[in-house]
Amino acid sequence: MTPAAPPTDGPGPATRGPSPRERRQERTRHDLVDAVLAIIAERGLADTTIERVSEVSGISRGTVYAHYPGGRDALLRDAYARLGRDLVERTRAAADAAGEWRDQLSAHARSLFDLAADSRLGHFYNVSGPTLVVDGAERGIGSGASASMIADALREAQSRGEVAADVDAHATALLLVGALRESAIRIASAPAESDACFAAFARLVDGLAAR
Numbered sequence: 555m556t557p558a559a560p561p562t563d564g565p566g567p568a569t570r571g572p573s574p575r576e577r578r579q580e581r582t583r584h585d586l587v588d589a590v591l592a593i594i595a596e597r598g599l600a601d602t603t604i605e606r607v608s609e610v611s612g613i614s615r616g617t618v619y620a621h622y623p624g625g626r627d628a629l630l631r632d633a634y635a636r637l638g639r640d641l642v643e644r645t646r647a648a649a650d651a652a653g654e655w656r657d658q659l660s661a662h663a664r665s666l667f668d669l670a671a672d673s674r675l676g677h678f679y680n681v682s683g684p685t686l687v688v689d690g691a692e693r694g695i696g697s698g699a700s701a702s703m704i705a706d707a708l709r710e711a712q713s714r715g716e717v718a719a720d721v722d723a724h725a726t727a728l729l730l731v732g733a734l735r736e737s738a739i740r741i742a743s744a745p746a747e748s749d750a751c752f753a754a755f756a757r758l759v760d761g762l763a764a765r
Contacts (some may be wrong), residue, residue, distance in 0.1 A: 583621050583632065585611050590633040591675065598674050599682050602626070631692050634683045638695030641669055641679075645696075649703060655711035656759050662700050663734055663755045670738035671745040680735075680742045697735060701727045708762070718764045726762065733758065 572580070589611035593602045604626055608615045622628040648661035670676040687693050705727035711717040737751040 579621065582613065582617065586613060586618060586621065586629060587632050587636050589613075590629050591636065594633070594678050595672070595675050599630075599678055602630070604629075627686065630683070631687050631690065634679065634687045635692040635695060637669070637675065637679045637683075638692070641665060641696045642699040645700060646703065649707070655707050655716055656756070656763075658707045659704055659730070659759045660752070660756055662704060662730075663737075663752050666696070666700075666734050666738050667741055667748045667752060670741040671748050673745070676738075676745075677742045680738045697731050700734070701731045704730055715764055717762050721762055730755075730758065 586607060589607045590602055593606055593610055597606075604615060604618055607613075607626075607629065608618055611618075618629075619625065622632075624631075645662055645665040648665055649658045652658045652661050670680050684693075701724075705723045708717055708721060708723035708726060712719060712721065712723065733755065737755065741748050741751060
């Protein structure tokens with residue numbers, strides 16, 4: 555008798571998780587990016603060399619290049635992406651904790667401006683980093699997420715009658731993100747202007763309210 559064919563509508567094979575070797579590789583890359591960010595924060599971008607990364611991380615130059623064949627540029631791209639992802643997480647948490655829609659939008663300004671005011675990491679993320687990371691998935695992690703979150707917050711506020719109905723949420727979000735980015739570039743060079751930029755952003759946001 556021909557054996558019955560196995561059923562085809564059951565669950566498929568379990569998705570294989572990362573192997574121990576893959577986990578070790580990911581841990582090494584994480585440690586290397588940690589070292590890059592620590593060096594930038596302490597000494598600035600100019601002193602962020604492969605030799606210094608190897609020294610701070612305790613990982614040999616050969617291993618650094620094995621994980622990052624592109625060398626310093628590849629490491630800086632990953633460090634830039636890490637800052638972007640961390641910024642998105644902080645901003646989302648702050649926006650979620652805010653009650654009123656204006657406060658939700660202001661959370662984007664406060665998170666970005668706080669990073670921008672960091673004398674070295676802020677300059678890397680807002681000024682020097684974008685000149686190095688001109689394309690690829692690393693570019694625009696923070697601004698893309700902010701545009702999406704701001705647009706969603708505006709649409710929800712419109713549904714409650716709190717934001718003017720004729721406001722284009724998507725286009726307005728893009729404009730606000732552009733204003734935030736330009737302000738952050740300025741703050742990276744002049745941290746004392748953070749409060750003035752925050753107040754100006756709040757005035758822009760307030761103009762969106764339904765009257």
